[in-house]
Amino acid sequence: MTWIEVASNVFVKRYKLDDLNVAAIPGPSGVTVVDTGGSSAQAREIIADIKDGFGLPIVDAINTHAHYDHTFGNCVFAELGIPLVGHHRIPAHYAEYEAPRLAAWRSEPAREPDKDWGKVVLTEPTELVREARSLAHGGREIRLLPVPRGHTDTDLAVFVPDARVWLLGDVVEESGPPMFGSGSWPLEWPAALERLLAELMPDDVVIPGHGRPVGREFVERQADSLNLVASAIRNAWVAGLDFGQSLGSSELPWPEWMLRSAFEQGFSQLALQLPGGP
Ligand SMILES: [Zn+2]
Numbered sequence: 001m002t003w004i005e006v007a008s009n010v011f012v013k014r015y016k017l018d019d020l021n022v023a024a025i026p027g028p029s030g031v032t033v034v035d036t037g038g039s040s041a042q043a044r045e046i047i048a049d050i051k052d053g054f055g056l057p058i059v060d061a062i063n064t065h066a067h068y069d070h071t072f073g074n075c076v077f078a079e080l081g082i083p084l085v086g087h088h089r090i091p092a093h094y095a096e097y098e099a100p101r102l103a104a105w106r107s108e109p110a111r112e113p114d115k116d117w118g119k120v121v122l123t124e125p126t127e128l129v130r131e132a133r134s135l136a137h138g139g140r141e142i143r144l145l146p147v148p149r150g151h152t153d154t155d156l157a158v159f160v161p162d163a164r165v166w167l168l169g170d171v172v173e174e175s176g177p178p179m180f181g182s183g184s185w186p187l188e189w190p191a192a193l194e195r196l197l198a199e200l201m202p203d204d205v206v207i208p209g210h211g212r213p214v215g216r217e218f219v220e221r222q223a224d225s226l227n228l229v230a231s232a233i234r235n236a237w238v239a240g241l242d243f244g245q246s247l248g249s250s251e252l253p254w255p256e257w258m259l260r261s262a263f264e265q266g267f268s269q270l271a272l273q274l275p276g277g278p
Pocket residue numbers: 067069070170209210
């Protein structure tokens with residue numbers, strides 16, 4: 001496996017663990033890394049690969065969102081004094097989801113034997129992003145755009161203007177169905193993609209958090225599919241159907257095991273807004 005140039009002087013490496021995409025954006029004075037891996041060991045591997053591949057210092061690391069597979073390597077970058085950049089809601093998300101997840105693993109590692117979290121220290125970004133802004137620690141402009149809530153409420157789109165490439169984390173999924181869990185907003189996700197589509201040009205390159213590079217049309221199709229799911233959740237709620245009943249009454253794009261948590265989260269979010277429901 002090696003670094004693949006996905007757009008002009010922007011590189012992605014696809015790691016075996018979790019099939020994670022990590023991006024390297026070299027600038028005149030150093031490399032920006034996008035996502036830090038799902039364990040301390042993976043973070044060390046990423047840092048070594050950057051050194052081998054580019055021979056430049058790492059000037060910063062950006063988290064596309066809070067989930068463990070994208071941020072549990074943060075502690076290793078922090079130990080090296082590398083600034084960490086992420087959405088301002090990552091600390092709140094950590095408290096609600098990732099800290100309990102890590103604590104549960106520590107108390108019973110056998111429950112998730114594929115995880116290697118013994119040395120992980122939850123480490124929040126040192127630079128919290130609240131609104132669209134630019135970053136140029138490596139001497140090359142990178143745009144950061146907080147995405148409206150969808151996959152999570154911590155999604156941060158990373159855009160390299162001179163290469164027209166977008167690193168979108170798991171707001172877009174290529175290697176499998178979108179992941180509805182650990183703080184996702186299935187009813188609002190389509191609008192988050194519409195917001196991004198308003199910025200995407202037809203020939204832009206889009207790098208998902210997992211899987212192969214895609215283009216604008218793929219994002220449009222994913223927005224349509226997410227819209228189908230959101231409508232099915234709303235219709236089921238209004239009709240008073242439960243998950244099983246609503247599955248039988250609508251054509252949905254992804255498997256049942258993946259959609260169950262979308263419905264559960266959608267129902268609980270609707271319960272806060274609307275009377276009725278199952
Ligand atoms: Zn992920």
